[in-house]
Amino acid sequence: MKQNVSTANRTLFMDHTVLELDHIPETIRFRETQINTMYQNIRPAIRGACPTNMILQGLPGTGKTTIVKHIFKEIKETNIHILPVLVNCQIMQTEFRVFHKIYSTLFHQEPPLHGVSIMQLIDAVATKFSRTGDVILICLDDVNFLLHENTMEKVLCTLLRLHEEYPGIKIGVIITVNTIDAPITNHLSKSVNSIFRPNLILFPPYEEEEVRAIMQDRVRVGLCPGIISPDIQDTIVEKTMKECDLRLGICLLKSSADLAESDNRTSITQTDVGASLQTVREIHLQTADKVLKEEEQQMLDMTIKLIRQNGNRMNSGELYQEMEKLVPMCYSSFRRRINKYSYLGLIKINRPNIWGNTREILLRYDTHTIKK
Ligand SMILES: Nc1ncnc2c1ncn2[C@@H]1O[C@H](COP(=O)(O)OP(=O)(O)OP(=O)(O)O)[C@@H](O)[C@H]1O
Ligand SMILES: [Mg+2]
DSSP: OOOOTTSSSOOSBSOGGGGSTTOOOSSOTTOHHHHHHHHHHHGGGGGTSOOOOEEEEOOTTSSHHHHHHHHHHHHHHHOTTEEEEEEETTTOOSHHHHHHHHHHHHHTSOOOSSSOOHHHHHHHHHHHHHHHOOEEEEEEETGGGGOGGGHHHHHHHHHHHHHHHSTTOEEEEEEEEOOOSSOGGGGSOHHHHHHHOOEEEEOOOOOHHHHHHHHHHHHHHHBOTTSSOHHHHHHHHHHHHHHTOHHHHHHHHHHHHHHHHHTTOSSOOHHHHHHHHHHHHHHHHHHHHHTSOHHHHHHHHHHHHHHHHTTTEEEHHHHHHHHHHHSOOOHHHHHHHHHHHHHTTSEEEEOOSSSSSOOEEEESSOGGGSOO
């Protein structure tokens, strides 16, 4: 329902849902190539064959999940023999949770969370769907969260080899990865890679003009006319470009409008944007914090402290030496954890353009915005 800013019960939002992060826009801009390639890879499923597996790779906020959801929605509406399953690996971080999600999506009912084994879940799914001729299309979204304890390898190995035990089952796998460091397939064994054979689809960061256009769409549909000036939109675009994350820009827009509205004003100010930036960054950090175990969190705190003391950047060898004085650990555990922080977007690892293992480690956020 359209609202006017000047009504007694003022709201600055015309439709606040379009500023939510799970909103799937009617038009997904600047991603035609990626969408077309994905449709081509899925096409064999229309005639009951296995689709081409895919890796969607790009930094956070480059549209990977949005496009998967968009395509899955269309498949659900148009083809009853292709069964899409979206697994959010940030939430489903264990092998059991992944197969639990696959089971509950395909059977439209929850198996018990306890007292049932992974094997029983797999067997129920595979027995049924090896007979129906349907094609299961599974997206492991944010698969980086399955890198611990070799979970990604185990899950992919089971899914891709299921046809050996259950002839007739047809499965396609899409994984999304939000880092652009080493190829994710480096974490897979040769035997899994040899069946996986994914088509890599890259999601480059949006250019400034693309961010501006996407934000303008949201402003036009989400906010009442005239509440945000072109200058302030420019500021939001500038901050978005600086953090390299469209999601931050959308959150910033919503949070700034919320602030202005709660203050009973009819327009967003630069102060609203400044105050929101702090909140939006902290929310991102808190989300990442939740997926760290206690000892990982403690090491992250020490890492941040050490890097800050060293002018916000350190090379990995120096950091290890200092860290080891505080918490004795072998180099490979240290490196595993540092990689995890990087996968979560909490730190940045630069690889200087020289041979050798030296990596430069930087904080991804201004020092004052990282708490603790
Ligand atoms: N091309 C686009 N057009 C319109 N909105 C977009 C586009 N790309 C991304 N968005 C919006 O940006 C936000 C982030 O997109 P999305 O969640 O798809 O990113 P992602 O690549 O999956 O990020 P992550 O790797 O962190 O999961 C969403 O709110 C989405 O609606
Ligand atoms: Mg995503």
